[in-house]
Amino acid sequence: MTLGYLFGGGVGNEPRGVDLYRKYPLAQEFYAQVAQWTGLTVGQILDEDLPRAPEERQSVGTVREAAHAIAVHDVLARHGLRPTVLGGLSLGGMSAASLAGAVSRRALFEMLAHARGAPQRPADAPEQGLALSFAPTGGDLGPYRGDGRPGVYLAGQFGPTADGATRILMLSGEKAALDELAADLPQGSTVEMPGRSMAIHSPLRMPFREFMAPYLDAMPFTDPELTLVSCLDRRILVTAADVRDAFHRNPTDPINLVHLYDAMRDEGVRLGLVMGGSIPDGILRFPFPVVHVDHPEHVELAVTTAFELGIDLTPTR
Template sequence: MKAYIFPGQGAQFEGMGLDLYEKFPLAQELFEEANEILGFSITDIMFEGSAEELKQTKVTQPAIFLHSVILGKAMGDAFKPDMVAGHSLGEFSALVANGTLDFKDGLSLVSQRAQAMQKACELQPSTMAAVLGLEDKVVEDLCAQTDGVVVAANYNCPGQLVISGEVPAVEAACEKMKEAGAKRALVLPVGGAFHSPLMEPAREQLAAAIETTQFHTPNCPIYQNVTASAVTDAASIKQNLITQLTAPVRWTQSMQQMIVDGATEFIEVGPGKVLQGLMRKIDRSVVAASGTVD
């Protein structure tokens, strides 16, 4: 069975999507439509902008979504997922891929999500940190023992977690992780505490947008970040998407469940190869490759 997986924030690169725009009339059409929906020329930034410009949340999230979704559409008849999943932001790309959301609604929600998250980041100084070489339970316990808001946010692969929260709490937790034997506990260059309780204002704002958007019955299951299990009910998908902003991304658990449910080949659709790298650490016995177009 083929599982299609979609990357999240951090996968962007300068010039992303230009090859698709130049090669496929459908891609050109969708990119132009995206400029209209967003109200600014995201193609200028994607194709010609600097890494710094691409790093703005309001640009990064729609840019990665567009690259992933348009690449999937450019794959044509070869694009036949039996199941899908997306890492954080990538969940929106996955929902377009399995027919739950149409292109326009997906992009509109991603844009609103990015702006809401940006706003939440500006309300309180917050950050995230990567922790390598500790068991999940140890990381969770040390977060719980640290004063202030700090939680496990991304379960990326065994021995690689990202924690998220208030700046002093994350810094204090990193010291505890190092004392407990972490290979690394490194504060990341991000502007906010994604997938933590500090995203509550963004969750409320996104919830309002999601509630008024039409979600269709998917043509294959999505393994959502919040549940790490197959979901096919449109109402449940909505709820999980809202909860996702303040809940951890259970990526390791999602991939493991997909394998249990029969996935033998994982195709990463979008910029970069981050998810393939994580898959090699989760389970080397399955095939992991990039989605390509002729």
């Protein structure tokens, strides 16, 4: 029975992992390391207000999300749970790559901190944003994707909802174009994601991708030691070059959760543990049982579920 770990993407504005940090000394030790690697304080990583400047805010937010997800992984490892297959959305894919052995933790967090120096958009540039689009299953997705609309890009696909009635899409682009699309579609079918001022996973992030390219070219990658699934393509990342390419493409290319969980299913995953809180619990349909592990009380549920499904609990060294 194969255990898979899924890491969500996105950078929320709320604190992450505070109760996990308070309960587990190993999480406290890990956060202290992350603080050294990034130049941030533990408070900045955990629960202090994020910076106002967009690129700096994004950078600190990614450190917060990745630190929380990896701390969850470490707590589960202490309880004997270790994945065979890993994958994640966007930032989550980078965290998964680190835990699969393709890049060191230090290199990952130093890279996320380096992004703080990315140039800000010009003051007169069009305002950007993100939106979620809820399309009826079986219908034409084109209008809900914004097909043919300048300034609107399909940034992500999350697949069907748990009841199978709706497919969830993420749109990225110029805020005015997203607002026009929402006004033309049935009320409530396209909603703005509040506090998101970057058109991630779209060509509008090409300046950021170009800024990060020299750093990623010099960053040390190795072949993954565990099965590492891509969210950009429906494939397994096998070599260091595969992983580096995924890091390069991540800012501008659309993500797809269906690619991720279908490939994990094909690799034999029969239980998925979702690290952290960036993939909502109970909303999406998965092809195998999943347990969301965000808070300390979820750890026992994950261990119990793994035991009941016959997952081998490898003793921790």
